[in-house]
Each structure stands twice: as structure tokens, then as C-alpha cells.
Amino acid sequence: MGSAVPRAVVLADSDSRWKWAALVARQLAPKHALDARFLAGPTTPTERQVDEAGVVPDTSRVVTYGELLDDPAVAEADLLVLGTIGGTTLALIHSLGMAWDGASRRPVVVSGYVGVVYENLVDGLLLRVGSDLVLANSPHDAKLFREVYRGVGADPYTVVEAGLPFLGGSRYDPSAVGRGERRFTVCFAVQPTVPAGRAARAGLLDKLKRHARRHPDRDVLLKPRTREGETSGRLERFPYRALFDELADPPPNLSVVDGAMSDVLDRTDLLVTVSSTAAMEAIHRGIPTAILTDYGIREAHGNHFFAASGALASWAQLDEGLVPRASQAWATAHGLGRRDAFTAARAQFAQLRSRGTLPRMRPYYTPTNASDYLEALLSRHGLGLSGRPLPSASPASPTAMRKLIQRGAGGLYRVGRKRVAPVIRRLAQADSSGPG
Incomplete structure (x- = not known):
């Protein structure tokens, strides 16, 4: 009788982390069967x-923490x-380590x-100590991670240089x-969060309209992270799709596009973003990429990560015809352009x-x-x-409740935009046309 099929388990708490973890599992164990476990929650x-x-x-x-801990x-x-x-990773390393203590395997x-990795470097790394492998996405990151682990007495050899697993596609x-x-x-x-405010997002759509009108020979695409009713790892308070629906007279060469980012990049000649990971995918494939400076180069936005990349640009410069290309040296140091990134891992x-x-653990x-x-x-x-699990623990923790309330606020915004706002506008028009 043959041996059992080897299995890999992927645990994810959001769409982007599912994509990363599932593709990592395929890189590390391509012949293993794959079991997906999704933590129950707002994302x-x-x-x-x-x-x-x-x-x-x-x-x-979809599982709770208790179900995960007891899942054979x-x-x-x-x-x-x-x-x-990071916080969830530490909670799992702590709890699974205790659950598996004394097990033969x-x-x-x-x-x-x-x-x-552009913020909370030490904080995030210490929350991952105890993993057998901590994957670094580039030579630059691997060096930093090992220095931190040596400094606090953690094992630096658990850090392994790999790469973002979704990097691929044709040149x-x-x-x-x-x-x-x-x-x-x-x-x-x-x-989802950069820029965050409604006015800034509406202004960004105006810049897209302007660019499309100044370049009628170009197609200009708006690529949202999610579709209506979906969430990502971070809450999007003013979805671009909803704001796009409010645009007056959008030019015919400006449109919203859905689907996998890799598929959209197949037809892209200039990728523009504030600091989305899509920029890494584009630079990896050699696609001209612009990291917007319109909102400043700031740690809070994450675009400071690209400061030395050669890809910084403003919409005004793009309107004038600038098509920036990232530095090859910068790209190499940050793990882009490689095709064998997971060999060591x-x-x-x-x-x-x-x-x-x-x-x-x-x-x-x-x-x-x-x-x-x-x-x-x-x-x-x-x-x-x-x-x-604590005796008083319920699936709706205070953190989860706060996120659900925030999601509810986003839903109220959509209801207000689609149902309440039109009524108010009609009433205002009726009032203004009545007796003075």
C-alpha cells in the first residue's frame, strides 16, 4: 500500500495574505496537497x-482559533x-507551540x-520569532532581518532569502x-488607505481624467483592490469604484478594470501607484513604473521605500510625457528580476x-x-x-467588533451615496425651483 499524500496547510486572514501564503506553499512544496484554513473575521x-x-x-x-488548534x-x-x-503570527506560534509540545512530529x-517592509521592522520581526523559516523578500531585507535577530539573541539562520512569490509573468x-x-x-x-480621505481620492480621479483627456491615444485604467462587498487586509473607507461612479463626463479612454493584477500588467505600459505592491510586480517584469510624489514621500505612505529606485514622479510629470524606469541596481538589491528566488528556501x-x-517553537x-x-x-x-481559548472568548472579539463597525461605516457611506444623496439632491432642486 502506498504512503499517504504529503500535505501543506496555508492559514490566511485576508485576501492578500492568502495569495502570498498559498504561492509560498506552492514554491516550497509543489507536489504536496494543499489545505486552506481561513481565520473567521471581518477580512x-x-x-x-x-x-x-x-x-x-x-x-x-473557515476556522476559529480553537478549531485551528485542534485540527489534526x-x-x-x-x-x-x-x-x-504579526500579532496573529505570535499568538499562533505561542499557542501551537504549546499544543504540539511533546509531539513526535x-x-x-x-x-x-x-x-x-517599510515600517515597524523590529516589532514585526520579533513577532515572527519561533517560526522555523522567516522568509525575506530580497537580499536587502535578509541582511536587515539577520542583524535584528542577532541583536536580540534570536536565531539569525531562521531568516532565509526568498522573494515575493507572486512575482512572475512575461517580460x-x-x-x-x-x-x-x-x-x-x-x-x-x-x-486601500493611501491616500485615505475622500477629497484626496476624488482629486486623484480628477488627475486620471486629466491624463486621459491630454492623451486620447492612451487607455487609462483604474485597478481597484476589491469589488463591492469585499474587503482586503486594510479597510477602504471611500472605495474608488464608488467615487468613479460619481464622475461627471469621464473620457471614453478612462475605465475601471477588474481581475488579477498579473493579467492587467500583461497589457500595461506604465504602472502608476502611490506605493502598491503592484509596483514590485511591474518593476520585476521591466514595466515602466511611477511612484507618485503628489502626496509627499512619506513613511506613512510607504513610498519612501522607493526613494532611490528612480521611479518617483508626479502626475504633472506624467502628463508631460515622462515614462520612468526603475534603476536596475535598486531592483536587484530588492529581489526583483530574479527567477530562482526560492531555491535556498x-x-x-x-x-x-x-x-x-x-x-x-x-x-x-x-x-x-x-x-x-x-x-x-x-x-x-x-x-x-x-x-x-479564553472561557469568555467569543468569535466577535473587541478588535473584530471595531473592524465590523468600521465596515458598517463603509456600508453606510455606500447606502448614503446610492440612496440618500439622490433624494436630497431632488429635494434641493424642487426647493430651488419653487416660489421665492
Whole structure:
């Protein structure tokens, strides 16, 4: 009788982290069956968002923390990829480490970063200590990560240089427009929170309109992160799609486009964004890319990450015909343009798996060195220091409730835009046309 099919488990708490974790699992264990587990919460991805990653799991379940801790498929897997934010990653390393303590076998646990690392470097890295592998997306990141781990006494050899797993696609062909295969296409890649305010977002759409009118020979695309009713890892208070619907007289060469970012990049000649990870995909493929400076080069926006890239530009410069290209040296240092990024990570995964028995996962924060911080973080996830769900824990934690309220606010905005605002406008028009 043949042996059981080896399995990998991917745990994700949002659409972007599902995409990252699922593709990491495929890179590290391409022949393994794939079990998807999605944490129940306000950012749990929809079926469409799961499908858009291009990875079809063999099994799929939405789970609570308690269900995950007791799931035999997780404990018996070869590989567990944590597609979760830092605090959740620490909570899982702590709790799963206790649940699996003394077991003869456990999965190799992998964590990392969904996109560029531009803020909270030390904080995020310490929350991932205890993973068997912490993936760094570039030589630049790997060097920084190991320096931090050495400084705090964590194992620097758990840091493995890899790359963003969704980087791929064909190299950009600048001659396609000249051959008449398509019109020159400009794509603006949306971020959920940058810029954040309604006025700034409406102003950005005005800049898209202006660019489309000044360049009638170009197609100008607006690429949202989500569709209506969906969420991403960060709340989008004023969705561009809704604001686009309010535009007066949009030019015919300006449109909204859906689908996988990789598919949109296949037809893109200039990718424009504030600091979306889509910029990394575009630069990797050699597509001209503009990192907008209109809102400043700021750590809060994340576009400071691209300061030395050679891709900074304003809409005014793009209107005048600028088509920026990123520096090849900068791209190489940040892991772009490579085709073998996961070779070392695959080798280290195989080496760890060959050991059979792995040591207990030990996070950096423990009841000894950070009892208050650890207990507070675990409680926000409905877990106790014991590694088990708190007796009073419910699926709707205070954090989840705050997010649900925020999502409700976004829903109220959409209702107001579609139903209330038209009524108010009609009443105002009727009032202004009546007796004076």
C-alpha cells in the first residue's frame, strides 16, 4: 500500500495574505496537497478572492482559533505557512507551540511578509520569532532581518532569502504598441488607505481624467483592490469604484478594470501607484513604473521605500510625457528580476523536514520577559497564556467588533451615496425651483 499524500496547510486572514501564503506553499512544496484554513473575521476572503490567487486548495475551511488548534490536518501536515499579521503570527506560534509540545512530529512553520517592509521592522520581526523559516523578500531585507535577530539573541539562520512569490509573468515588450497590438496603456493601482480621505481620492480621479483627456491615444485604467462587498487586509473607507461612479463626463479612454493584477500588467505600459505592491510586480517584469510624489514621500505612505529606485514622479510629470524606469541596481538589491528566488528556501525546508522531530517553537515574547505584553496580545485574539481559548472568548472579539463597525461605516457611506444623496439632491432642486 502506498504512503499517504504529503500535505501543506496555508492559514490566511485576508485576501492578500492568502495569495502570498498559498504561492509560498506552492514554491516550497509543489507536489504536496494543499489545505486552506481561513481565520473567521471581518477580512476573511470571499470565494472570488480565493480563486483570484490562482491556487486551488484541496480542502478549504473557515476556522476559529480553537478549531485551528485542534485540527489534526494542521498538526499532521509537513508544512504550515502563516499568512497572518504579526500579532496573529505570535499568538499562533505561542499557542501551537504549546499544543504540539511533546509531539513526535509537527509541521515546518513558515512566516514572512506579504509585501515590502517599510515600517515597524523590529516589532514585526520579533513577532515572527519561533517560526522555523522567516522568509525575506530580497537580499536587502535578509541582511536587515539577520542583524535584528542577532541583536536580540534570536536565531539569525531562521531568516532565509526568498522573494515575493507572486512575482512572475512575461517580460515587458515595449514594441507591442508600435506593432499595433494594443494602445499605450496606463494603469493606476489602488491602495486601500493611501491616500485615505475622500477629497484626496476624488482629486486623484480628477488627475486620471486629466491624463486621459491630454492623451486620447492612451487607455487609462483604474485597478481597484476589491469589488463591492469585499474587503482586503486594510479597510477602504471611500472605495474608488464608488467615487468613479460619481464622475461627471469621464473620457471614453478612462475605465475601471477588474481581475488579477498579473493579467492587467500583461497589457500595461506604465504602472502608476502611490506605493502598491503592484509596483514590485511591474518593476520585476521591466514595466515602466511611477511612484507618485503628489502626496509627499512619506513613511506613512510607504513610498519612501522607493526613494532611490528612480521611479518617483508626479502626475504633472506624467502628463508631460515622462515614462520612468526603475534603476536596475535598486531592483536587484530588492529581489526583483530574479527567477530562482526560492531555491535556498526549498533546500532549507527539505532539510528541516528530513529531521523528523523538530524542536518546540519558542517565540521571543514569553511570560518571563514580557508577561504584560504577551497576555494582552493573546487576549485580543481570545487566547490565554495557556495557549487555549479564553472561557469568555467569543468569535466577535473587541478588535473584530471595531473592524465590523468600521465596515458598517463603509456600508453606510455606500447606502448614503446610492440612496440618500439622490433624494436630497431632488429635494434641493424642487426647493430651488419653487416660489421665492
